[in-house]
Amino acid sequence: MADCVPPLCDQAPLCDKAPLRNKAPLCDQAPLCDNWATTCDRPVAQQPDIVVDGVSCLCDKPPSDRPPHDRTPHDRPLRDRTPHDRPSRDLWFAADFANSARAVHHAKWCIAAGVVALTWNENEVDRSASPGLGQLATTFELMSKPLEVGQPFPTINAKDMDGNAVDLSSLGTGSWTVVLFYRGHW
């Protein structure tokens, strides 16, 4: 059975106006991915109801048959993911399940563009708009869990005071380091 690897919409324009507060493609400017699920062996419209439990998928692979890195978005740290394994299938299918919600329509574009993590804001989208939306929200929340003690600090791009690109995770290598994110706009 074919893998349900979502097509990537690398050319989709990015903007800050999507309802989920990430740099999502502006929906009406994203001409791609109308057939975003056609890489599966059946078109989405013909799929049976999808069990959105974070593990079910359009291709009907039970969790046990799937490699561990496919089971949840958090099985691998963000830094180890590639455009082809993010967002996870789980996110993809959750979005499909909640397809009726307008917000998820936007979210789907985010996903199609390979945006890894979406920040859920309850005020921006009505969770009751779709029975699957709550699950989708849960999935998104999972994508931005706090770092845990012992976890490698991820790659984060910034600029030094000369405007050169720096990776915050590399600035303190070899010494105890405090990394402070402050609010800015002071």
Next chain:
Amino acid sequence: MVDFDTNALVLREAGIKVVATSVDSVEDTASLAEGLRLGAVQMTAGVDVHEVAAATGAFIQDDTRTNLHATGFLLTPEGTVADACYSTGPIGRFTASDVFKKVAFAKLMIERAKQS
């Protein structure tokens, strides 16, 4: 940041480096550092709110402006997280004193482990 800069000597003696960053531009960050007379904290700039939130779980403030809420990490020399402080507003920040005590304690534990 000012707290860390004020205690720079103690932190330096303990081998603790301090890096600060925000969504601000390089120019705004340089202006802020100058205004606060920061000398010891390594300032960086221009992080992407959503990249940081996705990678670290930091909270986002999003109304008229999109900011990261203050979030702090203490990293070991190996680059792993030793401690973290996620704020959702104006309350809750790392302090230099807390960090110093945490690192001193960690070093003590490492020394004890070596001796035993």
